[in-house]
Amino acid sequence: EDKVVQSPLSLVVHEGDTVTLNCSYEVTNFRSLLWYKQEKKAPTFLFMLTSSGIEKKSGRLSSILDKKELFSILNITATQTGDSAIYLCAVNTGTASKLTFGTGTRLQVTL
């Protein structure tokens, strides 16, 4: 059975801190790893990673994948209260877009 594990489960930081969220996986037929941000409603897409060692970056967010050790990290620098959300990691297996999700990391950024 495919498995995606995220840590920590929840995190509270002060505005301006840097955070690192972790995602490890055990799946068959790996194709890609994706990060999503979920605020009040639908998860919204952040990154898709397919190759090891290549950092994807968008503003203060960045992510990298290690296919040998089977994990990914999501970094957020200079956190803001608007970064408060659940961050979901998911792994795509197979030819369709089937995603197996982790249970998420709940991030709360306080003033």
Next chain:
Amino acid sequence: DAGVIQSPRHEVTEMGQEVTLRCKPISGHNSLFWYRQTMMRGLELLIYFNNNVPIDDSGMPEDRFSAKMPNASFSTLKIQPSEPRDSAVYFCASSFSSRIRGAWPLHFGNGTRLTVT
């Protein structure tokens, strides 16, 4: 771009009643997914369709759950009879995937919050 459209936004029903959730995927997407989200279990894949054909329904909890996709622009998820443990947020998502380009990221609807009393 209208995004994935789900209805209703909220549904409150009594145990034993039939519930039908609806989804309109993004135009041009060929894959559609139904997920259920709870605090305890996170996001769980229930079923997905590719080109309107059900590919994997192994996540459907029981025979009380059924899903259809009669055409490329509409899908339903039905629960009959509903039970309190079915209470959750149900998300529909769509994407485009191909053998050559692989899978594109899923785009989620805003979900239907189902409460069964």
